[in-house]
Amino acid sequence: MKVLIINPPWPGKGYGTRSQNRIIKQRSDKYLQYPIYLAYSAAQLRKAGHEVFYVDSVIQGMNMKETLRKVWEIMPDSIFMETTTPSIEADYEFINAAKKLTNAVMLAGGPHVTHFPIRSLEECEGLDVVIRREFDTKIALVVGNIDDLGKVKGIAFRKGGKIVDNGAGEDCLDLDSLPFPDRDAVPYHWYLEAWYSRRPFINMMTSRGCPYPCTFCLWPQSMYGHKQRFRSIDNVIAELKYVIDRYGVKEVNVDDGTFTTNRRRVMEFCEKLQRNRIKIIWTCNGRVDNVDMEMLKEMKRGGCKMIRYGVESGSAEVLKTIKKGITFEQIERAFRLTKKAGIQALGGFMFGYPCDTRKTIAETMDYAIKLSPDQVQFSICMAYPGTALYAEAEKEGRLDFNSWKEFDMTYGPVVKTQDMGREELKNILAVAYRRFYFRPRYFMQTLWNIKDWSEFMRVIRSLRSLVRTILLHSKKK
Secondary structure: OOOEEOOOOOOOOOOOOOOOOOOOEOOHHHHHOOOHHHHHHHHHHHOOOOEEEEHHHHHHHHHHHHHHHHHHHOOOOOOEEOOOOHHHHHHHHHHHHHHHHHHOEEEEEEEEHOOHHHHHHHHHHOOEEEEEEOOOOHHHHHOOOOOOHOOOOEEEEEEOOOEEEOOOOOOOOOHOOOOOOOOOOOOHHOOOOOOOOOEEEEEEOOEEEOOOOOOOOHHHHHOOOOOOOOHHHHHHHHHHHHHHHHOOOOEEOOOOOOOOOOOHHHHHHHHHHHHHHOOOOOEEEOOOOOHHHHHHHHHHOOOOOEEEEEEOOOOHHHHHHHOOOOOOOHHHHHHOOOHOOOEEEEEEEEEOOOOHHHHHHHHOOOOOOHHHOOEEEEEEEOOOOOOOHHHHHHHOOOOOOOOOHHHHHHOOEEEEEOOOOHHHHHHHHHHHHHHHOOHHHHHHHHHHHOEEEEEEEHHHHHHHHHHHHHHHHHHOO
16 A cells, blocks of 8 residues: 655744654744654554655645645555644645545544544544554554454544544554664654754654653653653664664664663663764753763763753742652752763753743743753743643633644743733743843853864854744744
8 A cells, every 4th residue: 555654834934843742833944853753654554565655845845735746646545644733723734635636545643633533533524544642553553454444443533424433542562573763764864953963863762651740741641651661772772773884873862751761771771882882972851850970971971962851940839830840959960960971961941831920930041041051942831732731721711722823832822821921921932042042151151062063063053043943932023
C-alpha cells in the first residue's frame, strides 16, 4: 500500500511545527525539531512492506495548492498526519481537501485527536481513523487491517456511517523491538535546533514517558504516559553507531522527556560511549533534583554539551500548585554543579499559569536573571486539552479563547490569571527575552563560554533567532 506521511501547511505568523513538541508554538525561523515519531512510523510501515512517502510543507515552503498538487502526484492509498490543538482547524481543512482529491484513507494522530477522538471524527468529515496516544507503534497495524479495523485497539474510526471507539490501547513496552527511525524517508538534514554546534546533527529518543506529575505537561498526560519505558543502552549505542557510520553524525539531541531519571542508566550510557570510542557531543533534558557532581562529570566525559532543565517559575507557590516537585535550593545547586562540570545549563520558564499574578510573573523573570543560565527558553503556559491544567481551568471557568489557533502562543495565554488579562501578557515573551539576554553580565558569560569556532557560530545563529523571536512576540504598534 502507498502511505503518505505529511506535515501540511500551517497558516499564521512564523513557522508552525506539529511534531516533537511538548510546548506547541509558532517559531520565528525554520529551526524546527526533527519529527522522530513520524520517522519511527515510516520505519515500521516500511518493515511491514508498505511504500512510504513523506512531505513537510512547512520545511519545503509549499502552500496548500502546491501541497495538494504534490499529493495528487503521489496519489497515496492512505495519508497520515500528526495533529495539534493550535493547528487543528488547518488540519481539518487539509484532511477534507486531500480526501476529496484522492479518496485515500485519512489517518490522524497526536494529542488533540487523542483527547477528542469522537469529536474529531464528527467535526472533520474527511477523517477516517484516529490513532490514539502512541501512533507510531500502531500505524502499521492500522494500515495492514484497513478493511477490518475492529481488531485494532487504540483507535477510533468510521464504520457503516457510525463512529466506533476501540479505547486507548496499550503502549509498546519493548522499545528495543522497534526499528530505528527511518532518517532517509524522513530526511534528518531538513531539521536543526537553533543551538546546534556541529553537523550532521540528529535527534534520538532513548525512552518514552515521564514519571513526574507536572499539571501542564502534555506528552505524559496525553500521549506517552507516566510510566517511563527505557530502551537498553546497548540498543541506543547500536543506533548511534549506525547513524555515525551512515550519516557521519557529530551532534545528537537526546529528546527524552527526562533523560536523567535513572542515574545508573545515565552512567552506563556515558561509560559505553567512551568504551566504544563514540566521539559526539550531545544534549538532553534533565531534572534539577536528580543530578549530582559525579554523574555530571561522567556526562561531560561522555560528550554532554548542554542539559535543559525545567525551572518553570520563580514562585514557590506556583511550583507547588503545578506539582513541579522541586525547590529553589535544588534548582540553584543543579545549575551551579552543571556549570562547574563544564556543561551548559538551559533554563525553561513559563508565564501565564492560572495561579500566576503580576507578582509571581515578576518573580519568575527576576529569578531567571538571578539564576543566569547559559540559555533560556521562555514560554506561555498553554492549558492543552488532555492535561490536568486544562481540566482544572475548564472546571473553574478560567478558559479564555475563541478558537483553537489561539493556543500557538502568539495570542497570549488561553486561561485567565489571577489579576492579568490576555492582552497584558501578549508580548510577555518579547519582554522576557529582551530583559534576560541584553545584559552586560550575560554578554560576558557567553563570551567566556566560547571555546571554538563552532560555538562562536552557534552564538551568532542563536542571536539571529533571538531577534526574530522577539519581533514575532512583540505587540504591533
